[in-house]
Amino acid sequence: MVIVRLCTRFACLAAALFVGAAAIPQQGRPTETPGKLEIAKHPLVLERPVGPAAQSLDLAKLHAEADELVKLAQSVTTDVNQVVQGKLPKDMADNLRRIEKLSKHIRGELVH
Known part of the structure; x- marks a missing residue:
């Protein structure tokens, strides 16, 4: 009988200490770290990426390069x-190097 009372008291005391110890950190400390709180103050705003500026084709130059390419190929x-x-x-x-250079340049102007 005495042993049962001692076990009951010990169990109640252990439960009270466990509940009390679990409640102590919640009272004095915030749940978030200071770094996370600072980040939360400044929400992330995403902007659309800026693409490359649209280039206007110099059609006269492109035509002249195409004519030169034809003459070199012939x-x-x-x-x-x-x-x-x-x-x-x-x-x-x-001439072969110039053909290669012109074709790469023309392709780059038309594709991009």
Whole structure:
């Protein structure tokens, strides 16, 4: 009988201490950290990303580059014929590089 009373008192005391200890941190401390409270003061406002400015095409320049590309492409046939005959045109490599550069530039202007 004495043991039952002691166990009951001990259980009540332990429960009271547990409930009291759980209530103490809630009274003195905020549930959020100071950093989170500061962030909550300033809500996040998202703005739409600014895209690149629309470029206007210089149609006259684009047309001139296309004409130059056509002339250079036509010259490749005659250059290849000269290579077959054993002659290497000295401006062939430069013309091929220029064709590549012009085609990349024209593609970039039209695609972007």
